[in-house]
Amino acid sequence: MPPRAGAFSANFTPEILDRFRELCKQQSKSYSKVLERLAELYLETDGAVLDSPSVPTTPKQSKSASESIDPVLLQELQKKLEQLESDYINADDHLEALIEDITERLEVLEK
Known part of the structure; x- marks a missing residue:
């Protein structure tokens, strides 16, 4: 069976993927929609979104x-x-x- 159109597959570190999914769940957001929005931001900025000198952290991580x-x-x-x-x-x-x-x-x- 061929993958559906728009299907996405990635090899995340299990710990990162679990933390990501948990945060999305806490915020009542679909993790696939969050990933899609991140991809949009990456495209809108021609990748410059990752050139930021620091990445904002949540209060728990600060x-x-x-x-x-x-x-x-x-x-x-x-x-x-x-x-x-x-x-x-x-x-x-x-x-x-x-x-x-x-x-x-x-x-x-x-x-």
């Missing part, structure tokens, strides 16, 4: 911030934050100096 962020990236972000804080302080100091200068000039003009 890690704590300390586990999920690369230490090097965290250090770089910390340095950037410190630089922004320094720039903010410098800008605030400069603004205060400008206000003082303008106030003094205004007082001279008013005399």
Whole structure:
């Protein structure tokens, strides 16, 4: 008997397939329809949907911030934050100096 038109066959890792089917079941979705939608997204983006730097995780799978962020990236972000804080302080100091200068000039003009 030949397979029906549109039939799909794939060799998933049993654990992945079981987890996928279970999640679809929990969400009351047909896993074949979910696979079809994933295929549509893949086609619509010319495969770029898989180029995303990260794949969203469900709350059950998410890690704590300390586990999920690369230490090097965290250090770089910390340095950037410190630089922004320094720039903010410098800008605030400069603004205060400008206000003082303008106030003094205004007082001279008013005399």
